[in-house]
């Protein structure tokens with residue numbers, strides 16, 4: 290006799306349930322998805338004891354005939370796909386024909402349903418996958434599914450259930466993600482007969498996002514919108530100043546389906562790059578719309594993951610959309626003391642406008658190959674502009690070195706003449722700008738009135754509408770980092786030869802790793818050469834590192850490059866090296882600065898693309914609004 294047997298339906302449904310029905314929230318998700326697929330505009334979800342004793346989902350969707358109802362609880366019975374081509378063009382949330390039989394296999398389920406053409410409704414009662422009763426019943430058009438005693442026949446699963454509060458939190462999260470994608474649908478969730486969440490229908494999608502991301506001030510949710518070649522991303526993100534310590538505030542929906550997608554999530558983080566410190570997570574609601582034939586949703590039993598046909602395009606679009614929004618958000622909104630708003634001319638773009646500023650004026654992202662050339666041109670323009678600014682704002686005392694950097698020596702021995710000419714002489718003159726406002730917008734920091742230094746660490750400035758504190762180390766780190774990154778693109782950073790080359794000893798692995806990095810270090814102005822064994826010799830360094838200890842910096846770089854658990858991507862290693870060099874070279878906290886030096890730093894900050902955060906994601910500035918200060922002093926009642 291053959292040893293292999295075909296399993297009875299009840300058993301195979303129970304096995305499928307193991308994948309589909311992980312916890313009460315999975316039941317809510319599957320039933321709510323069925324309701325949405327049936328075109329419901331109202332979903333009433335009742336839960337008792339965190340879903341252990343009861344989950345009921347009622348909808349006003351299309352409902353089912355008696356025959357369909359009986360089929361719906363059979364495995365692989367679905368009205369949503371018919372052919373294998375359909376599998377790669379899925380427009381509904383469900384398609385497997387597995388959810389109802391799986392839920393029914395591990396609970397006591399009742400299904401009451403009626404479609405518009407039937408005179409009466411049908412009620413099915415199923416216990417542990419066994420159909421125990423079919424009856425005719427009075428019912429409105431729609432479907433009501435009641436799931437009692439979930440996992441009553443799979444005690445192992447029941448044991449894994451968490452506290453009522455945890456299970457409810459999962460249920461609320463699932464519903465929130467659906468509420469985001471279906472703003473025209475009313476959702477109401479009750480727990481033990483008390484309403485815990487209610488989303489009325491037909492409100493602005495933004496209202497739902499603000500509601501779901503509760504806690505973030507509405508004004509701090511910023512729209513994201515970009516599309517390209519059939520792929521579109523839209524939604525809202527928080528500014529980096531609002532963040533969470535977990536990824537719970539990230540909602541990514543692909544074609545209205547809530548997914549945990551690594552590509553999209555990674556792109557979101559990349560968009561936030563250098564604006565959050567380790568352990569901080571952004572808040573985001575992102576709707577990604579992809580042609581149905583370019584996304585495979587059939588890759589996860591609970592349909593919570595997808596696979597994109599063009600993952601790189603999706604990644605780049607999300608990253609760019611998020612970065613563009615943050616770029617706008619990060620632009621400091623203050624005005625210089627006594628600033629008068631001139632009448633704005635429209636349509637012109639300030640010379641020296643940054644990448645996004647220009648691109649915006651040109652009508653969004655580049656759409657085709659032909660426009661790439663233009664993009665290159667723009668980039669070159671930006672580069673030369675920012676280098677120009679840098680040169681003029683250099684604090685270098687030695688002359689001849691065109692690097693826009695604040696030298697340690699310069700800081701200690703300031704000389705008024707070295708601070709001339711002001712950067713503005715190198716900036717486009719205001720006549721070549723569309724307006725004074727444009728000039729101001731490009732030079733947010735320089736126009737601030739520097740009041741002084743606090744604890745030799747923060748620069749205190751006055752703006753028209755508040756008090757600005759600048760973290761001098763973070764700000765200078767940003768300046769140096771961007772200079773390194775920009776120069777590496779096509780220029781080497783000029784460096785100073787050390788009078789006495791410094792030799793440093795490293796372990797074999799580190800020395801090897803350093804050797805691989807050497808060409809890149811040279812681009813950064815750091816001339817390091819192998820000297821045999823684990824010894825390297827440093828022959829020249831970028832000016833901003835003069836007087837700084839080199840061993841700790843090179844050790845950090847070598848460790849990052851040689852660490853198998855470190856960043857695998859060579860670009861990431863290089864970026865890390867730039868960050869570390871900037872950090873080591875930047876003005877420290879506790880270092881006294883002259884007013885001219887502070888002013889020069891502000892000027893250099895204006896030349897940065899990301900002027901709001903240091904490369905580690907710490908803010909470079911904070912603002913105290915005059916209004917808030919007045920309130921503290923009880924001036925406004």
Ligand SMILES: Nc1ncnc2c1ncn2[C@@H]1O[C@H](COP(=O)(O)OP(=O)(O)OP(=O)(O)O)[C@@H](O)[C@H]1O
Pocket residue numbers: 319323324327348350351352353361362366367368369382383384385386387388389390431432
């Ligand atoms: N609330 C509902 N209203 C109307 N029809 C429903 C409802 N729930 C289920 N159905 C019908 O029952 C069928 C089976 O539902 P089930 O959830 O088991 O599978 P599916 O939604 O097709 O696919 P999946 O297993 O991926 O969810 C559906 O295809 C649909 O025709």
Ligand SMILES: [Mg+2]
Pocket residue numbers: 319322323382383384388389
């Ligand atoms: Mg379904």
